[in-house]
Amino acid sequence: MIEIFGLLVAFIGIFVLRAKNIDFYVAITLAALIIGLTSGAPISILFDVLIQTLTAYNTWNLVSAVALITVLGYALKETGLMVSFIEGLSNILPGNILLATIPALFGFLSMPGGALMSAPFIEPEAKKLGLRQEHKTYYNVWFRHLLYWVNPITSSTIMAVTLSGIPITTWLRVQSPLFFVMTAIGFIASRGFIETPKKNGGIDGLTMESMKGGIPIVITVALTLIGAPIWASLAAGILVAMFLGRVKPDKAVEIVRNGIRWDLVLAIISMLYLRDMIASSGSVVKLFEAVISSGIPVIAIAIVIPMFIGAISGSPAMGVGIAFPILLPLFGETNIHLTSIVFLGITCTYITSPLHLCLVLTNNYFKSDLNKVIKYLAPSCLALYLIGLAYHLFLYSL
Numbered sequence: 001m002i003e004i005f006g007l008l009v010a011f012i013g014i015f016v017l018r019a020k021n022i023d024f025y026v027a028i029t030l031a032a033l034i035i036g037l038t039s040g041a042p043i044s045i046l047f048d049v050l051i052q053t054l055t056a057y058n059t060w061n062l063v064s065a066v067a068l069i070t071v072l073g074y075a076l077k078e079t080g081l082m083v084s085f086i087e088g089l090s091n092i093l094p095g096n097i098l099l100a101t102i103p104a105l106f107g108f109l110s111m112p113g114g115a116l117m118s119a120p121f122i123e124p125e126a127k128k129l130g131l132r133q134e135h136k137t138y139y140n141v142w143f144r145h146l147l148y149w150v151n152p153i154t155s156s157t158i159m160a161v162t163l164s165g166i167p168i169t170t171w172l173r174v175q176s177p178l179f180f181v182m183t184a185i186g187f188i189a190s191r192g193f194i195e196t197p198k199k200n201g202g203i204d205g206l207t208m209e210s211m212k213g214g215i216p217i218v219i220t221v222a223l224t225l226i227g228a229p230i231w232a233s234l235a236a237g238i239l240v241a242m243f244l245g246r247v248k249p250d251k252a253v254e255i256v257r258n259g260i261r262w263d264l265v266l267a268i269i270s271m272l273y274l275r276d277m278i279a280s281s282g283s284v285v286k287l288f289e290a291v292i293s294s295g296i297p298v299i300a301i302a303i304v305i306p307m308f309i310g311a312i313s314g315s316p317a318m319g320v321g322i323a324f325p326i327l328l329p330l331f332g333e334t335n336i337h338l339t340s341i342v343f344l345g346i347t348c349t350y351i352t353s354p355l356h357l358c359l360v361l362t363n364n365y366f367k368s369d370l371n372k373v374i375k376y377l378a379p380s381c382l383a384l385y386l387i388g389l390a391y392h393l394f395l396y397s398l
Helices: 003-020 024-037 047-054 057-081 080-089 095-106 113-129 133-149 155-164 168-189 209-226 232-243 249-259 262-281 283-294 298-314 316-331 335-350 356-366 370-397
Strands: none
Touching: 003 024, 003 057, 003 262, 003 283, 003 298, 003 316, 024 047, 024 262, 024 316, 047 262, 057 080, 057 155, 057 209, 057 232, 057 249, 057 262, 080 095, 095 113, 095 133, 113 133, 113 335, 113 356, 133 168, 133 283, 133 335, 133 356, 133 370, 155 168, 155 262, 155 316, 155 335, 168 209, 168 335, 168 370, 209 232, 232 249, 262 316, 262 356, 298 316, 298 335, 316 335, 335 370
């Protein structure tokens, strides 16, 4: 019983500490220590598991991937390649497509609060089309997260496949229908936003110079999909971005140094330490036995708990890092549809959460009414969640 108590205290402690603005990696590490100390094992378990985590190949594979994601985003920003690419697209795409494409492209630049980078690019186009402030915020937030379902280099996807052990190509194949669902929901919800339709200038508006900005992203994604390690794919994308941007060696070093988010690196290590501690302590086995004896359906846990975690974690990657180590062992053998339901719940509630940094920053940038924005976002997220849940439950039942 003490093992279950320790697991629950650790779980609640993460959110209490985060509410007090304690760094995520500190909260996660303390949670892992609590689980270890209440496991009934010798205190050496704390050090044994730490060594296990720090010497595992997957740890450094994931750490390097997450570190390089932010370096790629920083490189595309500093070289101006992404700006040039978007300016080229603005000459050929219809207004509503362009407003969706801009935040989606910036969504490749995986960094907390990254929506603030796309907001200035949306602003002039949105003004031409007569959008209200809340409509601008909706476009920037909703479509920024469109590629979560098909992008192999988002932090949450990398975390999900690493912690679940599901091959990334299999994961993306199963998630990909939700990309089309989310796209359709976004355009349906925003169909009345544009008051002044735009005339596009034709394909001649997209020059070879502006198209260069998309090359590093295409290379990174293509290499990942054909089976290259994610860190290698990202490194290739960074090198291509620096080559196309004619970055000098000293500037390249600066981009790498400034592009790495060390807080994310520490968060990844702490989440893997938590995962290994949970597995070594046997706490989840005790919890599973308690759940089974109480009669609570496992599917109910897969539905309810992730939605709570997504709403208060402030990051889908962090939400995955908290939920997957605790919930996936309850499902027994890995099932991609139950795992996907957990991922879906985290993502949908995260988008409308007041702790969602992209939403907060975009709302502040456009000076929109947050309550009105959530009135647009919440029904869209609910529709996405219900359709996604029905999709995964149907396939799970086969």
